[in-house]
Amino acid sequence: MVLQAQENRAIILAAGLGTRLKPLTDHKPKALLEWEGKPLLEHVVEKLKSSGFTSIIVNLHHHADMIRDFVKQKDYFGIEIEFSHEKDELLDTGGGIAFASWFFGKDPFLVYNVDILSNIDLRAMYEDHLKSGAIASMAVKERVTTRSLLMDGDGLLKGWRDNRTGETILTHASADGLIPIAFSAIHIMDPKVFTLFPKEKRFSLMPFYLELAKLYPVHLYRHDRDSWADMGKLESFN
Numbered sequence: 001m002v003l004q005a006q007e008n009r010a011i012i013l014a015a016g017l018g019t020r021l022k023p024l025t026d027h028k029p030k031a032l033l034e035w036e037g038k039p040l041l042e043h044v045v046e047k048l049k050s051s052g053f054t055s056i057i058v059n060l061h062h063h064a065d066m067i068r069d070f071v072k073q074k075d076y077f078g079i080e081i082e083f084s085h086e087k088d089e090l091l092d093t094g095g096g097i098a099f100a101s102w103f104f105g106k107d108p109f110l111v112y113n114v115d116i117l118s119n120i121d122l123r124a125m126y127e128d129h130l131k132s133g134a135i136a137s138m139a140v141k142e143r144v145t146t147r148s149l150l151m152d153g154d155g156l157l158k159g160w161r162d163n164r165t166g167e168t169i170l171t172h173a174s175a176d177g178l179i180p181i182a183f184s185a186i187h188i189m190d191p192k193v194f195t196l197f198p199k200e201k202r203f204s205l206m207p208f209y210l211e212l213a214k215l216y217p218v219h220l221y222r223h224d225r226d227s228w229a230d231m232g233k234l235e236s237f238n
Helices: 040-050 064-073 092-099 121-132 191-195 205-212
Strands: 009-013 055-059 080-083 109-113 117-118 136-141 147-151 157-162 167-171 181-187 218-222 228-230
Touching: 009 092, 009 218, 040 064, 040 109, 040 117, 055 064, 055 092, 064 080, 064 117, 080 181, 092 205, 117 181, 121 136, 121 218, 136 147, 136 205, 157 205, 157 218
Parallel strands: 009 055, 009 109, 055 080, 136 218
Antiparallel strands: 109 181, 117 228, 136 181, 147 157, 147 181, 157 167
8 A cells, every 4th residue: 555645755864974884984975875785875765665755855965966966867766856955064853854844745744864774664654643643753663772762651752861871851740651662763744843843953853852742742653573773883884
């Protein structure tokens, strides 16, 4: 089943410097590092395309022209692909999405990090988001992580914890009964978030989500049985 009656738009976050991947990213963007014979960007575009997302914007900064040229060489993978070039400075996750806001319409859109490989069912996640009525849905998975989201029994975001230092941020007064779970760097947002974003041009998304969850339901979509890999670290390519 392919997504129907929606605009099916997505953003691939590919602007990062890839500092965890040095020296591989000294002369090549993270998005073009190859895994199993294909660049990470190609893996992600093909996944999104097969899931029914036919309009994609890619945010750029580090070696931006190399990414543009690659997509052109691939004839845009037979779908609509636009670019959002953060020329002057990296805008962080939140700022990067805000900078590309012109691309999105009235329907919820997908956000996918270019360095994530997973067999998560994006169609099922999208349908689940629509049913949830939440302003945003974040894919989460039970795995070892240095930082956890904190989820209540209804699957809603209620906090964040640094598992190394114990630092905890709660959206509500009590941490009783909250479940730690790892964020998969895959999420769906309602365009309403653009009216709620901070005024700063550059901002991180996680603090925004924690503030948002104080006022609106932020849904956590569990995909524990799916494979998931962070390809943004050097050991993933060893």
